[in-house]
Amino acid sequence: MKRYDTQTLALCAVLTALALALSYMEGMIPIPVPLPGFKLGLANIVTLFALDFLGAAPAFIILIARCVLGALFAGNASALIFSLIGGVLALAVMALLRRTRLLSVYGVSIGGAAAHNLGQVFAAMITLGTAAPLAYLPALLIVALFTGALTGFITSLLFRAMRNTKMRPKQKGLS
Amino acid sequence: MKNKELTLRPRGWDAIVVAAVLLAALLTGACIFGKASDKSLDCVISVDGKEYTRVALADVPESGETITVGHGYSVTIEITPDAVWVASATCPDQYCVRTGKISTAGRSIVCLPSRVVVELEASEGQTDFDIVSG
Numbered sequence: 001m002k003r004y005d006t007q008t009l010a011l012c013a014v015l016t017a018l019a020l021a022l023s024y025m026e027g028m029i030p031i032p033v034p035l036p037g038f039k040l041g042l043a044n045i046v047t048l049f050a051l052d053f054l055g056a057a058p059a060f061i062i063l064i065a066r067c068v069l070g071a072l073f074a075g076n077a078s079a080l081i082f083s084l085i086g087g088v089l090a091l092a093v094m095a096l097l098r099r100t101r102l103l104s105v106y107g108v109s110i111g112g113a114a115a116h117n118l119g120q121v122f123a124a125m126i127t128l129g130t131a132a133p134l135a136y137l138p139a140l141l142i143v144a145l146f147t148g149a150l151t152g153f154i155t156s157l158l159f160r161a162m163r164n165t166k167m168r169p170k171q172k173g174l175s
Numbered sequence: 176m177k178n179k180e181l182t183l184r185p186r187g188w189d190a191i192v193v194a195a196v197l198l199a200a201l202l203t204g205a206c207i208f209g210k211a212s213d214k215s216l217d218c219v220i221s222v223d224g225k226e227y228t229r230v231a232l233a234d235v236p237e238s239g240e241t242i243t244v245g246h247g248y249s250v251t252i253e254i255t256p257d258a259v260w261v262a263s264a265t266c267p268d269q270y271c272v273r274t275g276k277i278s279t280a281g282r283s284i285v286c287l288p289s290r291v292v293v294e295l296e297a298s299e300g301q302t303d304f305d306i307v308s309g
Contacts, residue, residue: 052181097192104182107189114196138204141196156183 004058012050012058019046019066023083024073041113041144045151047091048109049158056095063087078127085126086119105159109152113144215298216280218259222246223290231298232256248289259293261286 004012022042029040043066050059067087071080093115097108117140124133216232223246230240232254239255241262248266252259258276261284271286277295284293 098181100188102186102188103192104184104186104189106185107192108181110189110196111192114199134203135207138200138207141200141203145193145196159181159183 008054008058011054012062015046015050016062016065016069019043019062020069020073022046023066023070039147041090041116041147041151042154043087044090044109044112044116045155045158047087048094048105048112048151048155051091051094051098052105052159053162056091059091059095060088063091081127082120082123085123086116089119089122090116104152105156106149106152109155110145110148113148113151114141117141117144217296217298218254219292219294219296220244220252221292221294230254232259232295244291245286245289246291248286250286250289250291252291252293259295260284261293264289 020043022045026040026042046066047059047063050062064084067080067083070083071077090112094108094112097103097111103111118137121133121137121140125131218230218232220227220229220242222244227244228242230242233256235254235256237256239253242252242254243249244252245265248264250264250266250271251262253262258278260276261271261274264271264286266286266288268288271284271289271291271293274284277284277293280295280297282295285291
């Protein structure tokens, strides 16, 4: 078991709260496209940030905590499977893409958004027991290009802002 | 280490991710909607705005089925499991014959002089999955 120092632990807690707030806030933004499962994926900003700043393991913990707490607050158990499958798939793809060292935040973010939407479609197929939700996949993938670019842009702003603080990434061969 | 951080500006390699996602969208789109066309379709024939008959393409024999309808002029419609077309019509403009074969949901053949509309509709009874959202 890896031990985290106080700063990392506090940062994880703050990021979990931020991710929760973002995914809650997202529900209040009206979306003009009538596409089920279409979300901006603002919480993905936190995942991507945590992945790069803290490493894959803390990012995973934050993700799980966000999904479980989010489902708990929303009182919606079926939302848990959607956000878990989508979130874990997004994290896995982003961790892989990041390791290639070839991509910028934008590429990683777009890959993550696409993986997230793919996971949502899978979750819908599992809960409904039919392949019908697949029909939404092409549209959701196209949409992921834009939402991914948007979250990538916001994440890049976040990283720029973080450079002006005293906090520095803890990169000791993580991920 | 600084060099472990992600680049903040878009790089050329990002285009590969974009291309991959686009390709995946196109491929899944082609698979799903290519398959959807040979899924259960209904051929709906209306005369004078009223539904005259509804034939499920799946129930049509391989040799095809011929239906002759019309209001004033008569239109002979051929229905096979794969496609629907107007084989002949006594109307003066023959637009319906020249429309040719239709085979996907939403396509239609219209013959104005005889007031015949032939439409292909996706059959009822598909699962409603719009009610669930994550």
